[in-house]
Amino acid sequence: MYQVRLAPMCGVTDHVFRGICAEMGCAQGYTEMISAMGYLCAPGQRAVQDLMIRGPQEKKLVLQLFGREPDVVSEAAARMEALGRFDGIDLNMGCPAHKIAPSGEGCGLMRVPDVAEEMMRKTVRAVSLPVSVKMRLGWDRDHMNAVDLARRAEDAGISEITVHGRTREQQYSGEADWEEIQRVSESVSIPVLGNGDIFSAGQAVSLMKKYRVAGVMIGRGAMGNPWIFRQIAELSRGEAAEAVSPADRLAMIRTHYGRMLAWKPKQIAVREMRKHIGWYIHGLRGASRCRAEINRTEEPEAVLRILEELISEGKD
Numbered sequence: 362m363y364q365v366r367l368a369p370m371c372g373v374t375d376h377v378f379r380g381i382c383a384e385m386g387c388a389q390g391y392t393e394m395i396s397a398m399g400y401l402c403a404p405g406q407r408a409v410q411d412l413m414i415r416g417p418q419e420k421k422l423v424l425q426l427f428g429r430e431p432d433v434v435s436e437a438a439a440r441m442e443a444l445g446r447f448d449g450i451d452l453n454m455g456c457p458a459h460k461i462a463p464s465g466e467g468c469g470l471m472r473v474p475d476v477a478e479e480m481m482r483k484t485v486r487a488v489s490l491p492v493s494v495k496m497r498l499g500w501d502r503d504h505m506n507a508v509d510l511a512r513r514a515e516d517a518g519i520s521e522i523t524v525h526g527r528t529r530e531q532q533y534s535g536e537a538d539w540e541e542i543q544r545v546s547e548s549v550s551i552p553v554l555g556n557g558d559i560f561s562a563g564q565a566v567s568l569m570k571k572y573r574v575a576g577v578m579i580g581r582g583a584m585g586n587p588w589i590f591r592q593i594a595e596l597s598r599g600e601a602a603e604a605v606s607p608a609d610r611l612a613m614i615r616t617h618y619g620r621m622l623a624w625k626p627k628q629i630a631v632r633e634m635r636k637h638i639g640w641y642i643h644g645l646r647g648a649s650r651c652r653a654e655i656n657r658t659e660e661p662e663a664v665l666r667i668l669e670e671l672i673s674e675g676k677d
């Protein structure tokens with residue numbers, strides 16, 4: 362049985378979207394990454410509280426933390442575990458962002474493996490939940506140390522590792538290297554999940570068959586496409602993957618919109634929904650004209666009318 366997960370994505374995988382993916386069969390999601398230091402300094406801050414909401418539809422939810430200092434990260438993990446809301450703690454060792462990695466957080470930890478190891482050991486000791494790690498292949502092509510870090514992780518008591526098959530230097534360019542992901546997987550006995558460039562259910566299933574991994578984590582391929590989780594389950598059972606019709610897309614947008622409006626003030630919900638709608642309608646005839654119109658529209662009902670027109674025009 363392969364594990365199929367929704368990747369953490371800042372600004373995308375809030376509890377509403379994770380809930381939708383869970384309803385489509387995704388067994389486990391992750392919070393967007395949360396700063397350990399930010400939480401310890403201001404645990405009641407609205408932005409942090411929002412990131413920690415667990416939606417009613419969610420199945421397993423893992424809290425993802427980022428930070429630079431082992432003591433800070435392990436203490437934040439212990440305090441957040443006490444909320445009783447999460448099924449695991451994930452340590453971010455993969456974020457390549459300019460505001461994060463160069464200061465030794467996210468993928469920056471891969472440059473200081475002793476610190477990364479200390480963080481893993483301290484966090485495992487500080488909590489009783491399983492602790493996992495998400496990493497890249499290394500900082501750059503000359504420093505591909507994911508195998509070394511994975512071995513340290515196993516030794517530190519980490520329960521599971523996800524490897525995004527790129528280096529920090531690559532950011533999101535080039536292609537994810539699944540051979541290298543497999544090399545990491547074969548170097549440890551704890552489960553290793555592969556991540557990178559899965560944009561269809563067929564691709565997910567063939568990668569899981571081809572490479573020795575415990576499962577896959579899907580990020581961008583789930584944007585506007587939560588059905589990917591249902592389709593992976595269908596294909597894994599040997600069934601055909603049920604196609605997604607434009608009407609299915611509209612119905613999903615309605616659900617997503619309704620839940621966002623129930624959570625956030627209208628103005629904010631309308632703005633945040635624009636990007637999701639863009640992803641949901643991607644590839645439909647007339648989508649770009651429709652997107653431009655939606656980006657000028659402030660009323661949810663008006664937005665839905667524009668989408669209804671797009672769908673009915675597509676039927677001609």
Ligand SMILES: Cc1cc2nc3c(=O)[nH]c(=O)nc-3n(C[C@H](O)[C@H](O)[C@H](O)COP(=O)(O)O)c2cc1C
Nearest residue numbers: 368369370371393394495525557558559579580581
């Ligand atoms: C918009 C965006 C935000 C992301 N935020 C996070 C994050 O908070 N934590 C994390 O570990 N990775 C984050 N990632 C990386 C993804 O989890 C994933 O590793 C990456 O997108 C590669 O997988 P994919 O090809 O399936 O998208 C983010 C990626 C994107 C595109």
